[in-house]
Amino acid sequence: MFAPMPRGSKVALILAACSVLAACSGVTDSTKRFASSMAPYKVEIVQGNFVSKEQVEALKPGMGRQQVRDILGTPLLQSVFHTDRWDYVFTLRRQGIEPQARQLTVFFANDRLVRVEGDPMPSESEFVGLLGQGRKMGKVPELQASEDSLKPYAKAAAADAAAEAAKPVTNDNAPRAATSYPPLESSAR
Template sequence: MTAFLTFPLTGNRLAMLIVCASLAGCGSMSSFTSDTFKPYVPEVVQGNFVSKEQRQAISLGMARAQVKDILGTPLVTSLFHADRWDYAFSIRRQGVPPQSFQLTVFFKGDVVASVEGGDLPSESEFVERLVQQRQAASVPNLQASEEDLKKFPVQKASGDAPVSAPLPASYPPLEPTPR
């Protein structure tokens, strides 16, 4: 009967200890910034990238095979709209704003009738957009002054040259010994 009466008291003490530890942990969270713990965001690339140079290579009257050679296989083709090829591209990278581009090629018969799409970047412009600009970190001073060197004790032998640690008399074998 006495064990039953002391158990709730022990449970209360344990609960109080957990609450105090939690509050102490919350007080130390002020040293963390929002950049301390960042989740990993995978790079997501979807579609076919079409550059400004590729767009300029497409002209009215080109055959479907020529367009496919220049732009690649279209991302979207429809049985209901066989005269339309859609090229869409999107990329999301951590630290870089998401980018999306689209281009639509319309055919009349087997030749290009029109090309529609937004402003496409050149290949070099696209690569520049993907580069994440990092702040240059300050490089610490890697030179030690004479005062800094004097802080470390140096053992000297009979001469002026410092003494290094003695070499071991034997070394362990490189290969295991057969049994």
């Protein structure tokens, strides 16, 4: 399947690899910056249920299980051995930022909410602001075009349209006829 490489090509390839390795021995700051910019993208990992401060404040003692579920969502952990306890755990792992974890535990007695324990939860606006942290945002370019900068493109578009109109119509570039389909159900019922 593969043709063998000529002997001279193998030697040249080995010499090129050795020169690259030799050049790597003197790593400079610019080389480190270049290498770090070539790092692979790491996906943000979000696991569990995000519970906001507003949701926790909406919980009141005496609420039923379904009411709590409606506010907080389905708990991440429901133990068979601790049926009167629901655990809501949320973790966020992002590139360049320490992993964040929050936990909220809801306790029931006779299917009624008794108490809530856990980490202080961020408000929804704080959480959205937290998601934007750590990202390097470059300068956003101004996206405005002046009339003078658009003139060359308008001339080129007009020339392309004129050339297209001058083409003879053949089977290859003829416009296709619209296709219609019969109705799925007959109207005479």
